[in-house]
Structure formats: structure tokens, C-alpha cells
Amino acid sequence: xxxxxxxxxxxxxxxxxxxxxxxxxxxxxxxxxxxxxxxxxxxxxxxxxxxxxxxxxxxxxxxxxxxxxxxxxxxxxxxxxxxxxxxxxxxxxxxxxxxxxxxxxxxxxxxxxxxxxxxxxxxxxxxxxxxxxxxxxxxxxxxxxxxxxxxxxxxxxxxxxxxxxxxxxxxxxxxxxxxxxxxxxxxxxxxxxxxxxxxxxxxxxxxxxxxxxxxxxxxxxxxxxxxxxxxxxxxxxxxxxxxxxxxxxxxxxxxxxxxxxxxxxxxxxxxxxxxxxxxxx
Numbered sequence: 396x397x398x399x400x401x402x403x404x405x406x407x408x409x410x411x412x413x414x415x416x417x418x419x420x421x422x423x424x425x426x427x428x429x430x431x432x433x434x435x436x437x438x439x440x441x442x443x444x445x446x447x448x449x450x451x452x453x454x455x456x457x458x459x460x461x462x463x464x465x466x467x468x469x470x471x472x473x474x475x476x477x478x479x480x481x482x483x484x485x486x487x488x489x490x491x492x493x494x495x496x497x498x499x500x501x502x503x504x505x506x507x508x509x510x511x512x513x514x515x516x517x518x519x520x521x522x523x524x525x526x527x528x529x530x531x532x533x534x535x536x537x538x539x540x541x542x543x544x545x546x547x548x549x550x551x552x553x554x555x556x557x558x559x560x561x562x563x564x565x566x567x568x569x570x571x572x573x574x575x576x577x578x579x580x581x582x583x584x585x586x587x588x589x590x591x592x593x594x595x596x597x598x599x600x601x602x603x604x605x606x607x608x609x610x611x612x613x614x615x616x617x618x619x620x621x622x623x624x625x626x627x628x629x630x631x632x633x634x635x636x637x638x639x640x641x642x643x644x645x646x647x648x649x650x651x652x653x654x655x656x657x658x659x660x661x662x663x664x665x666x667x668x669x670x671x672x673x674x675x676x
Contacts, residue, residue, distance in 0.1 A: 423664040426541065426568045428598070430651070430659040431464050434628030435604065436484035439575060440465060444568060444665075445539040447474040450492065451564065451575050456512060458488020462495045464658070472497040475536055475543075478516060479562045479577030481508035490519035498523060502530040504548055506560040530562035532592060542567040546574075546592040547583055558603060559583035565596060569665020574618055576602040576609070584614040594618045597668060598661055599648070601625045605635020615646045622674065624651045624659050640676065649674035 424444035431438040433454030438461050441449040448470050453461050465473075476498050478486045492498075493516075501520055507513065520527060528534075536543035547563035561577030574596035576584075580603060587594060599620035602609030604627040623643055625635050635652070643650055651659045651674055660671040 423569070423666070424540070425662050425664050428566075428573055428661040428663075429464070429468070430600065430624045430626055430653060430661075431461060432628075432653040432658045433460060433488070433626070434654075435630040435634070436487070436628065437479070437577070437600075437604075437626045438488065439600065439626075440468065440470075441566065442468070443474075443538050443541055447538050448472065449475045449477070449536070449538065449543070450489075451477045452479055452485040452577070453488035453492050455484050456487040458491030461488045462491055465492070465496065470496065472499065474499045475538065476501045477530060477562055477564065478503040479530075479575075480504060480557045480560050481506065481510065481513040481516075482557060482578060483510055483512035485577065486516045487512045490515040493519040493523055498525065500528060501525050502528045502534070502536075502545075502562065504530050504560045504562050506552075506554055506557050508557060530564075532587070532590065536564075540568065546594060547576075547579060547587045549583075549586050549590040549592065552583070558609075561602075563587065565593065568663060571598075571663040571665060571668050572596040573598045573600070573661070574620070575600045576614075578603040578606075578609065580606075580608045581611045581613070584609070584611050588613055588617045597621050599623045601635070601639065601643075603634075604630070604632075605639045606632065607636040607638040610639050610642060612642060615642060615648070620646075620648050622651065622661075622668075622670070623648045624661075625653065627652060627654045629654070644676065650676040 427442040429440040437452040438454040439451040552559040558578040561579040
């Protein structure tokens with residue numbers, strides 16, 4: 396009888412290991428969204444649930460802070476780099492990021508600029524032997540486990556002000572979603588709504604650092620965010636403006652600010668959503 400008992404014990408133990416292993420594999424993976432504190436500028440790093448790395452903008456001219464932050468996060472390469480528009484406080488550091496990491500693909504809207512920051516970005520892309528892919532509405536990113544699609548720009552705008560050209564990206568993981576708006580202003584926001592783009596999101600990256608010409612009531616009605624992150628630093632523009640803060644308050648949106656709280660990190664497994672700090676409003 397002893398050999399039979401021993402065999403049964405081994406079989407039970409083996410089944411326990413299989414069941415335990417299956418439970419571990421079934422556990423949902425996390426997606427991390429880092430709103431990096433780059434002062435008066437934008438830089439957002441997304442670690443997708445299956446390990447891919449996405450970078451939206453690179454802060455100001457000195458990209459060393461973004462490079463250092465990515466290295467701290469143990470980033471080895473970047474699958475997708477997005478330059479939302481040519482303004483120096485968004486693309487200024489991307490040339491240094493391109494020099495520091497292997498980059499698989501680069502997306503940017505089809506609008507150019509004459510600034511040195513934009514020229515440096517183009518040179519860095521060329522040196523990597525990459526071709527810029529057009530960021531515009533309905534273009535999807537090949538990221539596993541999530542839906543990542545541009546919802547703007549939906550049309551062409553004047554080249555005298557590139558803000559409305561901003562590449563606006565929506566990322567959805569499970570039941571949770573994020574909307575990254577660059578510096579898109581009211582006209583672009585209204586055009587996205589009129590084009591019936593799906594703008595609903597749990598987390599809104601506030602447009603243009605809280606300028607009164609962005610984050611309109613039209614956008615907030617369409618997005619219905621629970622949380623908003625303002626990427627902003629010391630500036631002479633009055634960002635974030637009281638108009639935008641009051642608008643967010645009227646829609647009962649909980650607000651985070653990089654100038655007061657440093658880098659803001661959101662973590663989600665597709666169901667739950669947590670932040671590294673508490674909202675300040």
C-alpha cells in the first residue's frame with residue numbers, strides 16, 4: 396500500500412504545482428505611465444503590459460533629464476517614439492534620447508518648423524536611419540496587449556501655430572484609458588469631437604500645460620476624465636491658468652501637477668488604477 400500512497404501524494408503535489416503556476420500566469424500585467432517632471436514641457440514614458448516602451452515627447456533642449464530617467468527605469472530600447480509637434484518644449488530632448496537608445500519607430504504629425512530644436516530632431520532621426528511615420532487620426536500603434544491609436548489631428552491647420560497639429564494619442568488597456576493631447580487647442584479639440592473620435596478616458600494629459608486655450612468644456616464633456624495630469628514648470632505664461640483649473644473643478648476632475656508633485660506615475664492592470672501620489676485638487 397505504501398507505494399500507492401506515495402504515488403497519490405506525488406500526484407496531488409504535482410497537480411498543486413500546476414494549478415499554482417496557472418494562477419500566477421493568469422495574473423494581469425501592469426501598465427505604467429510616467430508623466431516625467433521636465434519643467435515647462437512634456438515627456439511621457441509608457442511601459443506597456445508586455446514590456447514595450449513608448450515615449451511621447453522629450454522635454455526641453457537639454458534631454459539629459461529624460462535620458463537619465465529612462466535609464467533609471469532600466470529602458471534598453473524604445474519601440475515607439477512620438478513627437479507630438481515641433482515646439483522645443485516637446486521635442487527639444489528627443490535628439491539626445493535618439494542618441495542614447497535604439498529606437499524602432501518614430502511618429503510625428505506632417506508639419507515642419509524652422510527652429511534649431513526641430514532641425515536637431517530631424518538630424519538625429521536621419522542618423523538612426525529611420526523614417527518618420529505620420530501621426531494622424533486613426534493611425535494605430537503596433538503595441539501588444541493594448542489599443543493605442545491616434546485620434547488627432549483630424550485635419551490640416553495653419554503652420555503659423557503648430558499646437559493644433561499636435562498628435563493626440565489614446566491608449567486603452569482593459570477597462571482603463573489615457574488621452575495624451577500634446578498642445579492641442581480648442582479648435583483641434585472641437586474638430587476631434589465633431590469627427591466623432593472616441594475621446595473618453597480615465598486620465599487626461601491636460602493640453603498645453605494648462606493654457607486657457609486648451610482643455611475646453613467641449614473636450615471635457617467628451618473625455619469625462621476622472622483624473623487630469625498637468626505637465627508644467629516655472630513659466631511666464633501663467634500656466635496652469637485659473638480658467639482651466641476652474642473648468643476641471645467644475646467637472647469634478649482630480650488634478651495632479653508635475654511642478655508641485657514631481658513625476659506622476661499611474662499604474663493599471665486594466666481594471667484598477669493607482670497613482671504614486673494623491674491628487675492636489
